[in-house]
Amino acid sequence: MCRVVDLQQAVLAKNDDCAQRLRAELAARGTVVVNLLSSPGSGKTALLEQELVLARERGVPVAALTADLATENDAVRLARSGVPVKQVLTDGLCHLEAGMLGRHLEGWLPAGTRLLFVENVGNLVCPASYDLGETLRVALASVTEGEDKPLKYPTAFGLAQLVVVTKTDIAAAVGFDEAAFRANVQQVNPGVEVLLTSARGGAGLGALLDRALAVGAGAPAHRPVMAMTPHAHEHEGGHSHSHSHSHDHVHGPGPSRTHSHRPSASPVPAVPGGLAQPRS
Template sequence: MCDESVDVTQAVLAKNDGLAANLRRELARRGVTIVNLLSSPGSGKTELLGRILARAVERGIPVAAFTADLATENDARRLARSGAPVKQLLTDGLCHLEARQLRVHVENWLPEDTALLFVENVGNLVCPASYDLGESLRIVLMAVTEGEDKPLKYPTAFGSAHLVVLTKTDLAEPADFDSEAFDACTRRVNPGVEVVRSCARTGEGVDTVLERVLAVRDGAAVHRPPLAPHPHGHVHEYPHEDTGLAAGRLS
């Protein structure tokens, strides 16, 4: 029974990867760059994304966004304040987005002149990490209030990130957040990945994240994470012997 379950999972992921690859090619031909945002609930990614969208609109960059939730259209209303076209995707209980869902909405809604498409995934660092959406850039976010060892607890998500964004940095001191420990944990699961510090309240990191996205749009090389989000290969393992993770070392 266990082997059959694994086979079904592999087949589902393989089908999704094929759809994602096709979507990535089609949108590339249209000049659209997809950015997939992953995080836990409450990381502040909606607020940060709203600031990024507003900055892109100010600069005349054709940008749009999808935001996914199990229920409500609250985040779409918040993001629409940026002036960018925004559409809410309701998953009806599904804990992640899949390429087939995104494709339908891209075909039926995406404005023709869109150059950047941000996709705010469901707040979850488990299932969404396994599904390629056709993105060119995968950004994983976490707040300082979540703890320095979060990357070690969710190695698939952080290990597949092209860019990591640390949010709510204004709360680092009251949360007793150890920034050096966080950087070490991040390097364990994704050596060489850039970590951008951000604070939506002050605007810290907003321009930096947008510039990284624009660089990818313009053809800049993307960081290659150990668990490349496309293609996945459907093997979610991390080379512990190279990182010290298996031995539980923190430095």
């Protein structure tokens, strides 16, 4: 006789637990973590490079970790800023997880780092469901992607504490409707702040840095109510599952969520907990 096992929260429960521990340890070290989510080609690497340069010029101890399925191209670009940078190759995994982030920070994150920017895998589906222990979650979209992006990816934009529009220097050329984009953002994430930026033209540069520093100094994080959104994705280890999420939010770090899951395979293995102090 088959035994029925309740896997309702098995898939993300371990990740969320690890994320909470990681968040607490990084907060104790005075490190603000900014999780950047976007689709491929949004221009987040170009924008992040400029923000890192500004941070270094202002004397803000900053570091960046960038994740991709293959190549170290983004790390090479970000390293031009002169700040500590690390590349994470996910070997096909479509998102970062809290345990993965913790393992890569262990022994690498410089002591005294005030800001850590995490450039997540270019994907607006899977990364949206994973709390990395971040202090600030940012969803980015370029003017070339269409005004309906927030409606197509309501989890990514609905859980964001800040929305950033990139490549505004070509907004007129591509017919970007700013009012329509803002309205769509507000539909899935009422009250969230929207920043307009251009890495090439210079518009809005430094605003992301300022927001991250403000949150680190105690500014409240916007937490809207998010509707149930189903999706499917693959986990580290090769298995996949589909699930839907209903999200409840609070002012404070880290997504507060309730989950409804229907895994098609066994749950992900346990992720490690603590983040060790940097080696001297």
